[in-house]
Amino acid sequence: xxxxxxxxxxxxxxxxxxxxxxxxxxxxxVEFKGITEKYPVGFFTPSIFARVGLFIVTCVVxxxxxxLISLMGSGAIESTGFPIFLGLLTYGVLxxxxxxxxxxxxxxxxxxxxxxxxxxxxxxxxxFSGFNGNANYTPFAGLAFVLSFALxxxxxxxxxxxxxxxxxFAFVYFYWTMAIPSGMATVPFALMLASAGAYWFTYSYRASxxxxxxxLIVGQIICLVTLYAAGNYYIIxxxxxxxxxxxxxxxxxxxxxxxxxxxxxxxxxGFGIKKKDAILLRVGLLLIIAAALTFRNxxxxxxxxxxxxxxGAILLGIAYSVMRYLKTPKHGFTYAEPGEENIMDxxxxxxxxxxxxxxxxxxxxxxxxxxxxxxxxxxGGSSDSF
Amino acid sequence: MNELYKTLHAEGLLSDESFEKVTAEHELPLFHVHWxxxxxxxxxxxxxxxxxGLLIYENIDTxxxxxxxxxxxxxxxxxxxxxxxxxxxxxxEKVKSPNTAFDYVLLLACTSFVIFIGYLQFEYKxxxxxxxxxxxxxxxxxxxxxxxxxxxxxxxxxxxxxxxxMGVSVTPKQLxxxxxxxxxxxxxxxxxxxxxxxxxxxxxxxxxxxxxxKFSYQHYGVHVTFIALLAGYFHYYDSMLxxxxxxxxxxxxxxxxxxxxxxxxxxxxxxxxxxxxxxxSGLVVRALIRGLxxxxxxxxxxxxxxxxxxxxxxxxxxxxxxxxx
Numbered sequence: 002x003x004x005x006x007x008x009x010x011x012x013x014x015x016x017x018x019x020x021x022x023x024x025x026x027x028x029x030x031v032e033f034k035g036i037t038e039k040y041p042v043g044f045f046t047p048s049i050f051a052r053v054g055l056f057i058v059t060c061v062v063x064x065x066x067x068x069l070i071s072l073m074g075s076g077a078i079e080s081t082g083f084p085i086f087l088g089l090l091t092y093g094v095l096x097x098x099x100x101x102x103x104x105x106x107x108x109x110x111x112x113x114x115x116x117x118x119x120x121x122x123x124x125x126x127x128x129f130s131g132f133n134g135n136a137n138y139t140p141f142a143g144l145a146f147v148l149s150f151a152l153x154x155x156x157x158x159x160x161x162x163x164x165x166x167x168x169x170f171a172f173v174y175f176y177w178t179m180a181i182p183s184g185m186a187t188v189p190f191a192l193m194l195a196s197a198g199a200y201w202f203t204y205s206y207r208a209s210x211x212x213x214x215x216x217l218i219v220g221q222i223i224c225l226v227t228l229y230a231a232g233n234y235y236i237i238x239x240x241x242x243x244x245x246x247x248x249x250x251x252x253x254x255x256x257x258x259x260x261x262x263x264x265x266x267x268x269x270x271g272f273g274i275k276k277k278d279a280i281l282l283r284v285g286l287l288l289i290i291a292a293a294l295t296f297r298n299x300x301x302x303x304x305x306x307x308x309x310x311x312x313g314a315i316l317l318g319i320a321y322s323v324m325r326y327l328k329t330p331k332h333g334f335t336y337a338e339p340g341e342e343n344i345m346d347x348x349x350x351x352x353x354x355x356x357x358x359x360x361x362x363x364x365x366x367x368x369x370x371x372x373x374x375x376x377x378x379x380x381g382g383s384s385d386s387f
Numbered sequence: 388m389n390e391l392y393k394t395l396h397a398e399g400l401l402s403d404e405s406f407e408k409v410t411a412e413h414e415l416p417l418f419h420v421h422w423x424x425x426x427x428x429x430x431x432x433x434x435x436x437x438x439x440g441l442l443i444y445e446n447i448d449t450x451x452x453x454x455x456x457x458x459x460x461x462x463x464x465x466x467x468x469x470x471x472x473x474x475x476x477x478x479x480e481k482v483k484s485p486n487t488a489f490d491y492v493l494l495l496a497c498t499s500f501v502i503f504i505g506y507l508q509f510e511y512k513x514x515x516x517x518x519x520x521x522x523x524x525x526x527x528x529x530x531x532x533x534x535x536x537x538x539x540x541x542x543x544x545x546x547x548x549x550x551x552x553m554g555v556s557v558t559p560k561q562l563x564x565x566x567x568x569x570x571x572x573x574x575x576x577x578x579x580x581x582x583x584x585x586x587x588x589x590x591x592x593x594x595x596x597x598x599x600x601k602f603s604y605q606h607y608g609v610h611v612t613f614i615a616l617l618a619g620y621f622h623y624y625d626s627m628l629x630x631x632x633x634x635x636x637x638x639x640x641x642x643x644x645x646x647x648x649x650x651x652x653x654x655x656x657x658x659x660x661x662x663x664x665x666x667x668s669g670l671v672v673r674a675l676i677r678g679l680x681x682x683x684x685x686x687x688x689x690x691x692x693x694x695x696x697x698x699x700x701x702x703x704x705x706x707x708x709x710x711x712x
């Protein structure tokens with residue numbers, strides 16, 4: 002089961018909660034220190050930038066080490082066993098780092114886990130994609146599911162959790178379309194059932210598998226998106242086109258899928274507000290965009306410019322009125338900043354985003370040569386044709 | 388959750404007063420919708436401006452350029468007036484924005500101002516062929532606004548504009564996709580820009596004037612300078628001059644390294660290490676490829692493995708050092 006020391010994981014969760022209390026001034030420094038001494042965490046978990054750096058460097062090391070190995074055993078490269086061999090090596094190193102050096106989300110273990118998974122997936126893909134033509138994705142998706150499930154169980158990593166969910170739905174899709182005679186026509190309903198069931202599982206057992214909190218959160222997001230996508234009109238239409246080999250074929254239960262496409266995001270948002278569940282709420286908000294795009298793809302009621310203007314005005318209006326409404330917290334909702342330390346603030350991401358998205362269109366004509374010389378500047382955001 | 392606090396309280400690790408505070412907090416947990424609303428706001432501004440721009444673009448024949456210019460100017464002036472009215476007094480320290488909308492209104496004001504200048508130049512050639520002036524004015528205004536209203540986003544816009552004024556670009560996408568480092572003038576321009584930005588970063592800290600702006604200057608400065616130095620090294624790869632570029636690079640790395648250590652910024656420490664690693668690896672690859680014919684590749688691979696592992700230990704150690712320092 003899980004590779005990390007469970008007591009430390011529990012202590013880590015405790016410390017996270019108390020850190021929040023500390024920053025809000027609910028507990029004192031002395032108390033916090035006393036508690037962290039009583040409930041220690043022995044993992045090696047560096048700061049976020051160290052983690053990024055270690056991730057990059059570990060990838061470099063593994064890439065070149067694998068290169069060296071392939072150079073020595075150049076005869077074996079063609080076989081499927083080779084990536085599996087490399088994957089096993091990576092996995093061995095990963096276990097060593099986690100068990101002896103106590104790495105936990107340090108960048109090193111993230112990188113090794115990621116590479117290990119990629120190597121195994123490459124091997125499975127070589128086996129079943131069939132370089133000679135007969136692709137068979139059902140066993141590939143199945144094996145990928147088993148692999149990522151095992152890795153997620155062992156390392157409780159978000160990425161493996163996501164891979165686990167995706168490969169599960171892929172398996173359901175491929176298996177259903179292959180094994181059931183009228184599979185193509187019924188697969189949306191199969192996927193809906195599968196994703197709804199998976200969501201129910203990840204949602205209701207999130208408290209009992211507390212060490213896998215991250216995985217379950219990612220799982221919930223993917224389940225919700227799959228549940229929506231399984232009934233999205235555009236996706237159904239594309240599938241049906243592929244099945245009948247014609248474009249814009251009419252699909253049975255069209256009205257049902259339209260209701261699903263437009264309604265489900267609002268159902269998510271509604272439940273998100275009712276249950277105060279951030280995941281449901283945010284996924285719902287994002288899917289409203291998807292619903293709008295799908296609708297616009299079929300019905301052009303207004304020209305694009307008018308639509309954008311109206312939608313922008315409505316969005317601003319909604320934001321403004323919610324801000325107004327929640328000036329004092331109501332029904333347990335507040336507009337105030339969460340106040341937890343946020344990596345986004347640390348990097349000043351918002352200001353970088355502003356520079357990226359607002360500075361390009363606003364640029365004036367390129368400096369065509371007098372001041373700093375050189376005619377063919379690449380930068381400046383506009384071309385010489387000015 | 389409350390069980391947890393009860394245990395801590397029973398163990399004597401939480402005082403009665405703190406225990407009451409935390410339990411009171413967790414009895415009525417508030418659901419924060421701050422980020423959702425902010426995102427909707429941001430999207431709203433983006434979509435609305437995009438839609439209006441498109442609307443005007445499609446109907447330019449019936450509306451006429453003067454009207455459009457006036458409209459843009461009116462938006463800009465209106466937003467600026469609003470911001471001047473409600474802004475808090477200027478100070479050399481960080482000034483909080485009076486409300487959430489303030490930042491966005493100011494952003495709208497600046498964007499429409501820059502569009503106004505660009506429009507004026509494009510349609511009426513107000514600055515003639517004097518393109519330097521056409522970009523210099525927005526840059527100066529943006530810098531002024533950034534300092535006067537204390538807005539980090541505008542500062543970033545100003546820095547990007549400064550690069551445009553010098554004829555280059557600093558935003559990551561442009562820098563990676565459109566830049567052509569094979570010309571001496573561009574390399575020197577980037578180098579100059581980088582050094583200017585680093586100097587600005589140093590000055591903000593030294594004179595204690597808007598110290599929180601340092602990150603933005605240094606962020607762009609460090610990237611641009613390192614890239615320019617590396618580009619310079621590879622540009623003069625075959626002549627003796629490349630040694631000079633390398634030397635400057637290591638000197639620069641050393642300076643930034645010390646500064647990062649002093650300010651406990653692992654981000655800049657990481658940048659220094661990664662860029663220096665690229666430089667060192669460039670030298671090693673050069674030596675090994677020239678020196679050895681057949682065994683060179685294995686040696687090279689071993690170098691990367693060995694140096695990479697070394698780097699891992701270095702990063703781990705630095706992380707420890709920064710934490711305790």
